[in-house]
Amino acid sequence: MIIAIDGPVAAGKGTLARRLAAALGYAYLDTGAIYRAVAARLLREGHDPEDEEAAERIARSLRMEDLNAPELRREDVGEAASKVARIGNVRRVLLDFQRNFAAHPPDGAPGAVLDGRDIGTVVCPDADLKIFITASPEIRARRRYEELRARGEAADEATVLADLRRRDERDSNRADAPLRPADDAHLLDTSNLDIETAFRAIREIVTRHCGHWPGQAG
Ligand code: CDP
Numbered sequence: 001m002i003i004a005i006d007g008p009v010a011a012g013k014g015t016l017a018r019r020l021a022a023a024l025g026y027a028y029l030d031t032g033a034i035y036r037a038v039a040a041r042l043l044r045e046g047h048d049p050e051d052e053e054a055a056e057r058i059a060r061s062l063r064m065e066d067l068n069a070p071e072l073r074r075e076d077v078g079e080a081a082s083k084v085a086r087i088g089n090v091r092r093v094l095l096d097f098q099r100n101f102a103a104h105p106p107d108g109a110p111g112a113v114l115d116g117r118d119i120g121t122v123v124c125p126d127a128d129l130k131i132f133i134t135a136s137p138e139i140r141a142r143r144r145y146e147e148l149r150a151r152g153e154a155a156d157e158a159t160v161l162a163d164l165r166r167r168d169e170r171d172s173n174r175a176d177a178p179l180r181p182a183d184d185a186h187l188l189d190t191s192n193l194d195i196e197t198a199f200r201a202i203r204e205i206v207t208r209h210c211g212h213w214p215g216q217a218g
Contacts, residue, residue, distance in 0.1 A: 001026070001111035001214060002102050002126075003206070004119035007133035008171065008179060009078075009164045010140040010147075012190045012198055016133065017115035019199055020206070024113070024215035027105035031116035031123070032081065034094055036072040037062060039080035049080035052087050059093040075148065075155075075163065082167045085117075086174045098123045111214075117171055120182035129209050131202065132181035135191040137165055 003026070005017045014030055021028035038059050039049055047054040071077060084090055098114065102124050105112040114123065120130035135143075141161035148155040171179040181187060186205050190198045207213050 001128050002124050003111065003113045004124050004127035004130045004182070004185075005113060005115040005133060006117055006119050006121075006130070006179070006181065006185070007115075008117075008140065008168050010144040011133045011135050012143070012195065013115045013133045015195055016190075016198055016202055017113050020202055021113040023203070024111060024206075025109065026111040026113050026215075027101070027107065027109040029098065029101045029112065029114045030067070031094075031098055031114055031119065033067040033072055034062065034097065035081040035085045035090075036077050037066040037069065038090060038094075039084045040069060040071050040074075040077050041066070042084065043077065043080055049083040050087075052089065055084050055087050056089045056093060059090045062094075062097070073151070075153070075160075079163065079167065082170045086170065086176070088176045091176050095123065102127075117179040118177035120185050121180065122177045125182070129206065130182045130185040131188060131205060132185040133188050133190060133198075135189060137161060137168070139191045140164060 003020065005013050007013045018028050038055055041058045042049055042051065042055055045054070102112050102114055116123070120127055120132070138161065141157060141164050144164065145155050145157045145160045148160070186209070188198065188201055188205070193201065203213070
């Protein structure tokens with residue numbers, strides 16, 4: 001069973017996808033972390049995030065443990081990741097890694113939840129269930145701003161909103177695998193939902209889609 005969760009910056013998909021995977025006993029892959037990991041290494045090695053050759057080389061040598069570096073959550077790394085994500089050769093190199101995870105979830109898990117921008121459209125177009133999570137730009141900026149503050153990072157809400165709009169635009173208008181809902185995706189707008197209510201809505205979508213709750217737990 002493969003569940004694809006896509007959506008724009010800070011729509012809540014990471015938190016919801018992680019919780020869904022835990023509740024179902026499935027493996028979870030944050031595909032944004034893959035682009036962030038390539039971007040973080042490019043920055044650390046002093047390259048421009050638009051250096052296609054260096055980005056492709058780094059993407060080829062990426063390891064699973066690179067996805068856990070704490071610096072991945074930094075705003076400048078997210079910004080660089082959306083530039084790296086426009087490079088077609090980088091996307092192609094990373095495709096196998098993602099498809100392999102979905103087809104063979106680690107630790108013998110009976111299913112996988114992947115979240116990103118193009119899971120339902122490109123990475124796993126045959127996923128059993130696709131959910132597209134969104135929220136208004138203002139609400140998403142507020143959430144990201146609060147997340148940054150909670151981590152003790154200096155942030156200004158207007159700047160966070162401007163950065164988020166720029167990244168949405170870059171993700172939606174790139175030639176290769178742009179951000180868009182798959183035709184058969186369930187849409188969930190979390191603008192007026194807190195995380196508990198949104199998670200309940202996701203559980204309902206899964207239960208309705210499968211005819212029953214497919215997990216062991218809960
Ligand atoms: O957490 P947030 O929504 O800020 O971003 P993320 O999911 O960590 O993704 C970082 C960047 O990676 C995005 O802005 C996209 O440009 C890119 N990305 C992508 O192109 N395809 C994916 N499947 C996942 C992320």
